[in-house]
Amino acid sequence: MTGYRRAPGPRPTPPGPLSPDQAGRPTADAAPRAGVLLSQLATTWPGAELRGDAAVVDCTHDSRQVRPGWLFCALAGARTDGHHHAAAAVRAGARALLVQRFLELDVPQLRVPNVRWAIGPIAAALHGCPADRLSLAGVTGTNGKTTTSYLLHAAFVAAGWRAGQLGTVETRIGEHRWASALTTLEAPDLQRVFARMRAERVKAAAMEVSSHALDQHRVAGVAFDVGVFTNLAAEHLDYHGTMEQYYYTKSLLFAPGRCRQAVVCVDDEWGRRLAAQAQVPVLTFGHSACAEARITETRCDRSGTLIRLDCADGLVELTAPVLGSCNSTNVAAAYLTARAMRVPAGPAAAGIAGCAPIPGRSELIDAGQPFLVLVDYAHTPGALEGQLATCRDLAARGGRVHLVIGCRGDRDRYKRPETGRVAASADTAILTSDSPGDEDPRAIVEQMLVGVLDRPDGQVVLEPDRAAAIRLAITRARPGDVVLIVGRGHETTQQVAGRELPFDDRRHARAALAACGWATGGRAPGVRRRRAPRRGHGVTTGELTHATVEEAPVGFAAPVDEVSPRSVPPP
Ligand SMILES: CC(=O)N[C@H]1[C@@H](OP(=O)(O)OP(=O)(O)OC[C@H]2O[C@@H](n3ccc(=O)[nH]c3=O)[C@H](O)[C@@H]2O)O[C@H](CO)[C@@H](O)[C@@H]1O[C@H](C)C(=O)N[C@@H](C)C(=O)N[C@H](CCC(=O)O)C(=O)O
Numbered sequence: 001m002t003g004y005r006r007a008p009g010p011r012p013t014p015p016g017p018l019s020p021d022q023a024g025r026p027t028a029d030a031a032p033r034a035g036v037l038l039s040q041l042a043t044t045w046p047g048a049e050l051r052g053d054a055a056v057v058d059c060t061h062d063s064r065q066v067r068p069g070w071l072f073c074a075l076a077g078a079r080t081d082g083h084h085h086a087a088a089a090v091r092a093g094a095r096a097l098l099v100q101r102f103l104e105l106d107v108p109q110l111r112v113p114n115v116r117w118a119i120g121p122i123a124a125a126l127h128g129c130p131a132d133r134l135s136l137a138g139v140t141g142t143n144g145k146t147t148t149s150y151l152l153h154a155a156f157v158a159a160g161w162r163a164g165q166l167g168t169v170e171t172r173i174g175e176h177r178w179a180s181a182l183t184t185l186e187a188p189d190l191q192r193v194f195a196r197m198r199a200e201r202v203k204a205a206a207m208e209v210s211s212h213a214l215d216q217h218r219v220a221g222v223a224f225d226v227g228v229f230t231n232l233a234a235e236h237l238d239y240h241g242t243m244e245q246y247y248y249t250k251s252l253l254f255a256p257g258r259c260r261q262a263v264v265c266v267d268d269e270w271g272r273r274l275a276a277q278a279q280v281p282v283l284t285f286g287h288s289a290c291a292e293a294r295i296t297e298t299r300c301d302r303s304g305t306l307i308r309l310d311c312a313d314g315l316v317e318l319t320a321p322v323l324g325s326c327n328s329t330n331v332a333a334a335y336l337t338a339r340a341m342r343v344p345a346g347p348a349a350a351g352i353a354g355c356a357p358i359p360g361r362s363e364l365i366d367a368g369q370p371f372l373v374l375v376d377y378a379h380t381p382g383a384l385e386g387q388l389a390t391c392r393d394l395a396a397r398g399g400r401v402h403l404v405i406g407c408r409g410d411r412d413r414y415k416r417p418e419t420g421r422v423a424a425s426a427d428t429a430i431l432t433s434d435s436p437g438d439e440d441p442r443a444i445v446e447q448m449l450v451g452v453l454d455r456p457d458g459q460v461v462l463e464p465d466r467a468a469a470i471r472l473a474i475t476r477a478r479p480g481d482v483v484l485i486v487g488r489g490h491e492t493t494q495q496v497a498g499r500e501l502p503f504d505d506r507r508h509a510r511a512a513l514a515a516c517g518w519a520t521g522g523r524a525p526g527v528r529r530r531r532a533p534r535r536g537h538g539v540t541t542g543e544l545t546h547a548t549v550e551e552a553p554v555g556f557a558a559p560v561d562e563v564s565p566r567s568v569p570p571p
């Protein structure tokens with residue numbers, strides 16, 4: 001994206017205090033602001049055509065979000081065209097429109113050739129380009145974005161910086177936290193958050209950048225100090241079409257103007273290609289011999305991961321309370337990015353070492369039971385393979401691994417047989433539902449079965465009811481075993497037949513443990529209570545400042561296709 005420059009004239013005042021809306025986005029409260037003239041915003045986009053003029057105080061791409069005095073940006077989408085919703089936006093108080101074609105509506109309008117391309121820079125200009133005054137890291141890749149962002153955020157905090165974070169799980173501004181609806185916010189929401197960060201004196205932020213966001217220009221108007229690439233594996237191909245296109249979209253983060261320097265993991269072919277092609281300064285890292293910063297050793301146990309990293313700081317030993325060897329590159333990415341952003345080495349390492357548990361990422365559920373229960377967000381066959389290897393390492397000698405896994409509905413169907421094949425290497429693979437959406441969960445499980453046809457009987461169990469699958473895994477576990485529940489991680493709802501229904505793997509795991517006599521503070525008869533969990537583990541996480549949906553009662557366990565429509569407020 002080029003053609004971006006700051007709007008002339010006075011900067012608008014920062015937005016008022018934010019409050020979470022129902023979808024979990026921080027929203028500006030209706031604080032009166034002078035606003036920015038449409039004619040000023042017009043100068044940010046070459047070729048923009050103006051009809052009328054008015055000062056606008058904020059902007060949105062969604063007519064349902066409009067507040068009095070805002071600019072409504074009409075996006076032509078895949079399902080509907082924002083231009084059809086402009087009249088509703090005006091009725092809701094929109095003072096002006098950003099359009100691709102002038103509309104017969106009596107409000108000032110700014111016409112640009114493509115609203116998607118312009119919306120980021122215009123939203124940035126409207127808020128006074130707040131990202132320009134933040135130190136920003138953008139993390140992209142198929143796996144590891146969330147984990148790396150949390151570790152990086154912890155490094156900022158350890159340096160004494162006021163910090164921000166944006167990603168799949170939540171948005172954090174200093175001590176404020178909001179649950180996320182998207183990995184990367186839409187441009188108007190993103191710029192509003194940056195403005196709030198500036199108003200709250202945030203110095204640096206770690207942000208996940210999804211391929212959807214890059215494709216949809218959500219980060220247009222943002223220049224990252226550091227762009228981080230973790231890895232690439234087949235995902236979202238029903239959106240991007242091919243791996244080549246997926247790679248190309250990810251690589252947009254590393255274009256000059258979008259990031260100033262790149263920190264690239266070269267453990268896969270895509271990272272090596274990116275490092276060779278990027279037109280910004282690149283620091284390569286990973287296990288690979290060609291990496292400039294090389295991980296020379298990785299050790300994992302129940303307390304977390306330790307790596308030795310041979311880098312510009314010398315041979316650095318880093319620990320992080322994140323389980324699993326897949327995290328070695330996340331730890332290295334966080335450290336190297338923190339250093340590139342001028343976090344001193346000591347605080348960078350200390351912050352990563354002291355990072356709080358990351359919701360739904362190898363999260364331990366500890367009710368004192370003599371086996372491990374892990375809830376994780378693995379959703380690619382490669383990530384699952386890594387988690388299973390970790391679980392085998394964590395199991396006691398002779399211990400078994402019981403896996404609960406499904407594949408999401410309405411997307412990435414091609415992953416199902418391969419996921420089934422990898423799943424079948426667990427001692428017990430319980431194939432179940434995972435947010436089936438409009439698909440029949442049994443049909444999804446059958447597609448996973450294609451990959452496990454050659455597995456011996458008894459290891460693979462079909463249980464489309466996810467709650468029952470979790471209970472089954474936990475009742476099968478013996479001392480020294482590991483129960484791995486993957487796919488939903490931090491998520492607290494799933495999509496079932498057009499409805500968003502409450503479901504939290506962690507709650508169901510705790511309920512199943514309690515049903516077996518294991519509960520925090522309690523003790524199953526005849527079994528000795530394990531010692532207290534080590535630092536960073538066994539802690540309930542994900543307690544955000546609001547819930548987007550009501551929770552189902554613990555133990556809610558109706559079969560997935562018999563769940564009644566309840567508890568879900570409209571979006
Ligand atoms: C598949 C996908 O990416 N869809 C995105 C796309 O939707 P779309 O083209 O279908 O939009 P649409 O529904 O036709 O609406 C067009 C426009 O009309 C507006 N509208 C619509 C109705 C109305 O009453 N009023 C109104 O103004 C909409 O707000 C929109 O601006 O354009 C919309 C506006 O930019 C996005 O919000 C929407 O993301 C949806 C919410 C979504 O779920 N995206 C997911 C897939 C996503 O982005 N995920 C990634 C992470 C992926 C991962 O790693 O797992 C993320 O960054 O979160």
Ligand SMILES: Nc1ncnc2c1ncn2[C@@H]1O[C@H](COP(=O)(O)OP(=O)(O)OP(=O)(O)O)[C@@H](O)[C@H]1O
Pocket residue numbers: 141142143144145146147148168183208230231326327329330360361362376377378379382383384386387
């Ligand atoms: N560097 C990595 N390489 C491979 N697998 C990883 C890596 N980091 C994490 N994983 C696995 O992928 C899962 C998702 O990790 P994480 O949430 O950090 O990635 P993400 O890129 O943010 O994915 P999402 O956008 O879906 O949240 C983890 O729960 C873990 O199983």
